[in-house]
Amino acid sequence: MHTPASEKGQLKKKTQTEVCASCHRDKASKVDRSGHMPVREGKMECSTCHNIHGSTNVKLLRKGDSVADSCVSCHADKRGPFLWEHAPSRDGCTTCHDPHGAANDRMLVAKPPALCQRCHIATRHPSTIYDAGLVATSVRVFARSCVTCHSTIHGSNHPAGNMFVR
Amino acid sequence: MRHYTALALLLCALVPAAVSAQETSSSNTGSVDLGVRGSSLKGDAARYERYRDLGDGLFLETFRWRARSDGWYFVGAADHVARGDQRYRFDFAKPGLLKGWAQWDQIPMLLSRTTRSPYSTNLVGEFRLSDAIQTQLQGLSTAARPAAVQALVNGSAMFDLKSKRHSAGGALEYLPTPQSSLKVALKQTYRDGSQPSGGSFGHSQVVEFAAPIDHTLTDFEASAEIERGSMLFRAGYTGSWFKNDVTSVVFDNPLRATDISGTPSSGRLGLPVSSTQLGVNGMVSIKLPRKSRLTAYATMSTLKDDNGVILPMTSNTAVAVAAGSPERGTLNGEAQISGFNLNFTSRPSSLFSVNARLKYYDYDNKLPTFTATKKVAYDGNVSTPASPLHAEGFSLTRLNLDADFRITPKGPAALTLGYGRYSDERTHRIYEETVDNVMRVKLDTLSTGVISVRAVYEHAQRRGEGFDVNALIHANEQPGMRHFDLANRDRDRFTVIASFMPVMNWALNVSSAIGRDDYLASEFGLRDNNHDVYSIGIDGTPSEKVGLGVSYSYEDYRSLQRSRQANPGVQFTDPSRNWATDAADKVHSVIASLDLTDLGDKLDLRMSYDYNRTRATYEYITGAVADRTLPQEAIVPSTLPTPRALPPVKSDLTRGTVDAVYNINKRFAIGVSYGYDKYEVQDFTLDSQAQQTLTAGNNMLLYYTYAPYTAHTTWGRIIVKW
Secondary structure (H helix, E strand, C coil): CCCCCCCCCCCCCCCHHHHHHCCCHHHHHHCCCCECCCCCCCCCCHHHHECCCCCCCHHHECCCCCHHHHHHCCCHHHCCCCCEECHHHHHCHHHCECCCCECCHHHECCCCCCCHHHCCCCCCHHHCCCCHHHHCCCCCCCCCCHHHHCCCCCEECCCCCCCCCC | CHHHHHHHHHHHHHHHHHHHHHCCCCCCEEEEEEEEEEEEEEECHHHHHCCCCCCCEEEEEEEEEEEEECCEEEEEEEECCCCCCCEEEEEEEECCCEEEEEEEEEEEEEEEEEEECCCECCCCCEEECCHHHHHHHHCCCCCCHHHHHHHHHHCCCEEEEEEEEEEEEEEEEEEEECCEEEEEEEEEEEEEEEEEEEEECCCCCEEEEEEEEEEEEEEEEEEEEEEECCEEEEEEEEEEEEEECCCEEEEECCCCCCCECCECCEEEEECCCCEEEEEEEEEEEEEECCCEEEEEEEEEEEEEECCCECCCCCCCCCCHHHHCCCCCCECCCEEEEEEEEEEEEEEEECCEEEEEEEEEEEEEECCCCEEECCEEECCCEEECCCCCEEECCCCEEEEEEEEEEEECCCCCEEEEEEEEEEEEEECCCCCCEEEEEEEEEEEEECCCCCEEEEEEEEEEEEEEECCCHHHHHCCCCCCCECCCCCCCEEEEEEEEEEEECCCCCEEEEEEEEEEEEECCCCCEEEEEEEEEEEEEEEEEEEECCEEEEEEEEEEEEEEEEEEECCCCCHHHHCHHHEEEEEEEEEEEEEEEEEEEEEECCCEEEEEEEEEEEEEEEEEEEECCCCCCCCCCCCCCCCCCCCCCCCCCEEEEEEEEEEEEEEECCCCEEEEEEEEEEEEEEECCCCCHHHHHHCCCCCCECCCCCCCCEEEEEEEEEEEEEC
């Protein structure tokens, strides 16, 4: 590892991403997707989130003691407290987001409404097949889909926010 | 101003250059890389720049300064000087005594240059339309409104939808003795700008607006560490203060000028409130006989909101009295977060080692119960729910145990057998507890110089206990729904990474990851989630002057989600209304680079190429899905209309750079760089075709879309070294 080609850290290759990609090729590939953090732009690197030498958190995460702790160490607006909480955002952000990158907006692991319908098929509109016929007419599928209305999806402090529409 | 700043920094750079020219023994070294950049861009400028400032004109790409004096080391660095993505950093160290750094960094996030909105925002957090516009639209017939709303949007000026992080921070580490150290770190990040958000006035009318971002996060850490014989102690304090200056947004209803019951003239949305998290942590590590170590770590913190206000029931003045007031006016949110880790590692002989980890994590949400007996949906009507709404915070307790036993026989490979038990207890979810039992086997070849292989197979079984069907019924969900982050699941994963070095300075790397998740008790929800990833790459340095690498990877992700399209009543239990989404995401990517240095002792040539091709499909299937529907599911002919297939989501990114630097002498070099970026996208909800559908109905959207771009960028550079 330590025959330095990098500016810092005495890495074998020029950037951290190149070194890590030697083994974690699938993760490095994800930074080239549409939704990504500023890794390929050079404003973040693998060690921004991970400490490869060891950490007290899971996944060698540098901050906190859970995946969510690590994410909200920068995205503190998502940490709460909230009156109404969306359970998976407390449990682990990676249920919905891929922090390494995804082809979907906001690094979502699947495209809404399909992503939301993995858990929400309650009666009426959540259980609808949003096929090509509805793409052109239903705001529940075009644009930002479900979160256009359910815009406080991580949590809400509005007394009518139990469905995250306020 | 930008140019003056860049020139001033260049002059600063040239001074030490001149000094070092006179002091040949000086340890003062550095470089500055500056020049002129010009771009030809066609398409989505925002998506091209994204987290960068790539404007044309003068640029100072990098400035580096390194010095050594009396045992002190100094490093100064500046990147993208005077640009929107600028970064400045200063490091210093006296080994064995003190080291530290300070940094100022800006990270822009440019989302769109083509968003448009008729809202005016004279007051932060208020999105207003003139009463005249609202009155005019209100007076139109239902049929005439959509065209009028779209004319209003189309007549609005475009604006940049963007935000920026401004981050300042620094850290110090002081070593009073070789066996002890004190560390402090402080970082403050201010983020301003806006992001797309939406609000609804009911199921057939939504608006979007550029929700303001105006918050500051301040993090402080301090710790002390001391080594005494075979023991290491560490104690630390952490503080995190989040301050949000905009905690609600008001947005006008384009179709209503005055409040009435059922239709408000505006809506109000809650945004996150300010909060503080303070904690302490401690660690003890003991070196034990026979190459063993025991480490214990504990942490405890408290998260509280800073007098966060619960908003009034509604912004609709016509129903505000009937709606009453919230049960309490402030959030009073609090959570106690605690954790404990115990690690034991031991390598008593060269043949055997053990690594065991116990991790406990508890998020105890102490939010006082909040009860709402009335609700004003969409700021419209006051309703009385059949049963009061209760807001109760989610709590979570995790206990993870991992143990790995590694056997290293006197042969070419090592075998590791591992076991993990991950227990999660949660409140207010469909399972009270889930337990994952994980078995794994790892095979590592020892260094042979020619080949190295690491293969891991893992089998995990997750099972839930204390299933609460009422949690689903209360939310009008199917009783057969199982949320996939908790659902019973069998997981198999296999990964292998191999490197072959048949000749000196050449390496062939291959890797594969195969995963299968079977949600074996989920009648509805995610049924399976599988992936196959393969990659191959070659790296070589055939000579000191040549380095190259090329790799290709293929990724295939697939999942099946099961649902039932139903209104309340007979449809709810009708299996003929079952359907599924068969989703697939296939990605091809290529990364290649070629470095040629010291060509003719003067020329450095570097080339890189990245290609990423993604195809995602969402196929709707009505009725049963062969081999992927639960055996106990009743199979009946579908009574749903045949769905119209969605078009695939396509995304192609191609990037290439050529960078040539001609070294005139040891101090000066000139260079020219060329960059090619091409992004192609087809997305049925966010691309240019979808833009036409954004005009549907009475919706007033921002036109936040995905669009392709092609960019050619050329840099002319001068590099000065000293």
